[in-house]
Amino acid sequence: MIEVAALSVTFHVGHVAVRAVREVSFAVTEGETFGIVGESGSGKSTVLRAIAGLLPTPRDSVRIAGRAVGARRTRSERRLLQFVFQDPYASLHPRQTVDQILNEPLAIHKIAGAGALVGRALADVGLGPEHRFRYPHQLSGGQRQRVAIARALILDPRILLLDEPTSALDVSIQAEILNLIARLRRAHRLTSILVSHDLAVVAHLCDRIAIMQEGSLVELLDVERLRRGEAREAYTRELLRASRGYSRAQAPA
Amino acid sequence: MSAAPLLEVEALDVAFPGRGRLTHAVRGVSFALGRERLGIVGESGSGKSTTGRAILGLVPWPGMVSAKRLTLGGIDLMALRPHEWLGIRGRRISMVMQDPKYSLNPVVKIGEQIMETYRLHRRGSRREARRRALDMLDAVRIRDPDLVFHRYPHQLSGGMGQRAMIAMMLIAEPDLLIADEPTSALDVTVQNHVLGILDELVAERGMGLIFISHNLTIVSSFCDRVLVMYGGRIVEECAASGLAAARHPYTRALIAAAPSIDRPKAELTTITRDPAWLQ
Ligand SMILES: Nc1ncnc2c1ncn2[C@@H]1O[C@H](COP(=O)(O)OP(=O)(O)O)[C@@H](O)[C@H]1O
Ligand SMILES: Nc1ncnc2c1ncn2[C@@H]1O[C@H](COP(=O)(O)OP(=O)(O)O)[C@@H](O)[C@H]1O
Ligand SMILES: [Mg+2]
Ligand SMILES: [Mg+2]
Numbered sequence: 001m002i003e004v005a006a007l008s009v010t011f012h013v014g015h016v017a018v019r020a021v022r023e024v025s026f027a028v029t030e031g032e033t034f035g036i037v038g039e040s041g042s043g044k045s046t047v048l049r050a051i052a053g054l055l056p057t058p059r060d061s062v063r064i065a066g067r068a069v070g071a072r073r074t075r076s077e078r079r080l081l082q083f084v085f086q087d088p089y090a091s092l093h094p095r096q097t098v099d100q101i102l103n104e105p106l107a108i109h110k111i112a113g114a115g116a117l118v119g120r121a122l123a124d125v126g127l128g129p130e131h132r133f134r135y136p137h138q139l140s141g142g143q144r145q146r147v148a149i150a151r152a153l154i155l156d157p158r159i160l161l162l163d164e165p166t167s168a169l170d171v172s173i174q175a176e177i178l179n180l181i182a183r184l185r186r187a188h189r190l191t192s193i194l195v196s197h198d199l200a201v202v203a204h205l206c207d208r209i210a211i212m213q214e215g216s217l218v219e220l221l222d223v224e225r226l227r228r229g230e231a232r233e234a235y236t237r238e239l240l241r242a243s244r245g246y247s248r249a250q251a252p253a
Numbered sequence: 254m255s256a257a258p259l260l261e262v263e264a265l266d267v268a269f270p271g272r273g274r275l276t277h278a279v280r281g282v283s284f285a286l287g288r289e290r291l292g293i294v295g296e297s298g299s300g301k302s303t304t305g306r307a308i309l310g311l312v313p314w315p316g317m318v319s320a321k322r323l324t325l326g327g328i329d330l331m332a333l334r335p336h337e338w339l340g341i342r343g344r345r346i347s348m349v350m351q352d353p354k355y356s357l358n359p360v361v362k363i364g365e366q367i368m369e370t371y372r373l374h375r376r377g378s379r380r381e382a383r384r385r386a387l388d389m390l391d392a393v394r395i396r397d398p399d400l401v402f403h404r405y406p407h408q409l410s411g412g413m414g415q416r417a418m419i420a421m422m423l424i425a426e427p428d429l430l431i432a433d434e435p436t437s438a439l440d441v442t443v444q445n446h447v448l449g450i451l452d453e454l455v456a457e458r459g460m461g462l463i464f465i466s467h468n469l470t471i472v473s474s475f476c477d478r479v480l481v482m483y484g485g486r487i488v489e490e491c492a493a494s495g496l497a498a499a500r501h502p503y504t505r506a507l508i509a510a511a512p513s514i515d516r517p518k519a520e521l522t523t524i525t526r527d528p529a530w531l532q
Contacts, residue, residue: 039440175510175521204512245474
């Protein structure tokens with residue numbers, strides 16, 4: 001469903017060239033939830049943005065449902081793929097009510113029966129009619145993330161890209177959102193990519209996990225092998241050990 | 254642990270008046286701290302930071318603080334006058350804040366700030382202070398201490414700023430360090446290096462540490478003892494290694510809600526809050 005082949009992205013900041021993504025390749029099959037883990041600056045978000053067509057990328061380095069991204073896409077192609085970001089506060093317009101936020105994509109795509117669709121999308125993410133006419137600041141962090149997910153799903157996409165969707169949330173709210181994502185991906189038969197710096201979060205939802213470091217994909221392994229500690233690369237093992245908590249033995253001398 | 258605790262807190266209360274009602278941020282919190290690593294965990298708004306600030310006498314207006322007892326090595330902190338705080342804050346108790354933006358002076362270079370802190374509390378020569386500041390930056394794993402020394406706070410990334418602040422808080426070698434989410438902005442691999450530095454200070458210099466965090470994995474693996482806060486109260490106290498066997502339903506729910514690498518869960522447990530937890 002998603003093919004990434006030798007994708008490289010370089011940003012030019014003044015005279016400095018930042019090689020954010022270096023020759024990354026992987027494929028995500030239909031219905032799969034694929035995970036990408038790495039520390040900050042390792043290039044995770046840049047890979048997602050390239051897949052979403054938000055960055056100029058060389059032809060054929062990203063293909064979605066068999067078609068190259070990068071070429072200009074039609075409205076229906078853009079509708080196929082939706083994005084959820086880490087900070088729902090920044091991605092929701094502060095002066096729009098939940099109702100307006102959810103109506104906007106329907107209006108852009110000229111979809112009829114918006115009123116009923118908005119009500120259904122809210123129910124789908126566990127929000128009620130009482131939330132429909134509130135502004136983002138009148139919602140909790142978890143409720144805002146539910147609105148962002150509802151907005152992403154209201155166009156009934158086939159692909160959902162999730163960039164650190166629970167990193168700003170408390171653990172109990174994170175549990176609710178991760179459960180919600182797990183339920184919705186089944187109900188909507190979504191193909192998704194989940195990016196996080198938190199190995200436990202990615203291992204919870206994904207069967208196959210790519211480990212990124214400094215722009216490169218250092219290892220791709222399935223979650224069972226990860227749990228058993230059967231990582232090939234030293235960096236993956238270090239990440240795994242650190243994610244299990246502090247240990248006096250590994251402390252610096 | 255020696256007989257007389259370093260810090261004693263008894264029946265600490267903090268309330269913020271506002272819009273015609275009081276927010277009770279901290280309610281009847283009591284604990285004693287020795288030369289040990291004490292963790293405080295809880296979700297946002299549970300009163301962790303406010304507890305730390307109250308110990309340092311830094312609860313902002315219009316917050317109201319009361320306590321039956323708040324002592325550091327026998328000194329009554331509740332009775333300190335502003336000028337007396339100067340000998341305590343930064344010197345005997347330091348606090349690493351959640352957000353380095355609020356603790357680093359934006360218009361002074363990092364190196365100068367650390368040197369100033371050293372000279373304020375340790376009275377060495379500028380040369381001595383400079384050497385100690387560079388050593389400290391190196392100790393918190395800043396790769397190029399010389400470069401960072403000459404930077405302003407806004408020129409550092411979040412993780413780097415956090416480490417610079419930790420260097421500044423530790424250079425005066427306080428008796429008690431209150432670290433409020435000191436590693437939340439750091440990558441896991443760097444996190445463990447910073448924890449290693451704190452660990453060393455507790456072990457070698459006998460510093461007491463209050464480690465505030467929302468991360469149960471870190472707290473249970475790093476601390477000796479843990480206080481679990483909910484709605485401004487301590488609902489449970491236990492040995493960090495015994496956290497998995499915690500008894501309070503809130504603590505148990507927190508553990509069950511977290512995804513785990515080693516114990517896969519089909520579905521994560523969500524928390525059903527019981528009003529009785531606030532009693
Ligand atoms: N728009 C941009 N301009 C310049 N550099 C960027 C831009 N976006 C990302 N980068 C750089 O690319 C690298 C990877 O960033 P990113 O993909 O955001 O990492 P991650 O999501 O893993 O934290 C970093 O060094 C970052 O500073
Ligand atoms: N300066 C303040 N004014 C008003 N309310 C405050 C202030 N600081 C904290 N609070 C309130 O006190 C409670 C506890 O906050 P805090 O100690 O920051 O919790 P935590 O650190 O556990 O997230 C919250 O309800 C918060 O809104
Ligand atoms: Mg990112
Ligand atoms: Mg706090």
